[in-house]
Amino acid sequence: MSNFWRSLFGSKKAGNNRKVIGLPKTIPVNELPHIQESKRRLTALQQLCSQYKSTPHARQIEQVYQKTRRIHAYLTDRGRGHELELFHLQHTDHFLNTFTVILNVHLQHHNVQQEPEVANSRKVVAKSVKRDMQAGLSYRNLNRRVSEQVLEDTKQSVYSVPKLSLPEIALNTYSRLVYLKEETADMQLTHEIGYTSDEEEKEAFTSFVSEKFDIHDISYIGNTIVYFPGHAHTTADLVPVISWNGGLYVVCLEEVRLYPVSTFRKRD
């Protein structure tokens, strides 16, 4: 009966929209798919862990899993499914893709090598390595003799031998820089590049650099802030960093020069 009166005076609605802080959270229905997708990714990461188990990288992949799970827990606890989805789309998916492909390619090569003579595979590998090493060794011996000679010469001169070192850079992950690209003879377009750029933008940038520097198989890593040697102005420049041939390089677009650098790496 009271329900009837309530419905009559419209008071039944009271309380429908109230949110009491401190009650156990119920996840909004529209965020449920995000949470499920996220859990699926976590499972995939875990699988990746077990696939990398017998490699030297197991510990790090495990770290990636743990840290991803920590972010997952943080965001789900606060009911922020959208942010979680965004995080996974921008990070986890790419990571999963890359490291699954790496592993698959590696396994394929491995299998091809092993098929012809499974029993002897170890010997074959050992032999080819040995041959390579012998060839490498003679070269290295020759080079060493030459450098010993050169060192002896320099010792007698007044110059001191410079010690080379790679400056350590820190990647800037949030700002983008603009570069000019000539589309046609007299038309230039500005493009943006940054750590958060999408694949297409990064592709455009690497092909631009490839062409300009005439180097290939490079990939874009991020931006960083550096002082260039010999520049008149003393302000630091935000510049792109690329990876080429297993090393990192800062790109100076104005001078078309590359500077080798290294990123800060924890060693333990």
Add this chain to the structure above:
Amino acid sequence: MPDDKKQPQPNSILTKEQEAILDLYVIRLDEIFEELKAADKIQVEIETRHLKKILTK
């Protein structure tokens, strides 16, 4: 996995570059977590100031 049992696998699957990327990724995950916490701290700060403003009006 087909060939796990035979080899002790001292061979590294990843290239130097890929290793560096893996390192970067682990660092990045830490950064993201820190950023999340920092953003929440700022949120708390804003709410506190807001309430303070109302009370001291």
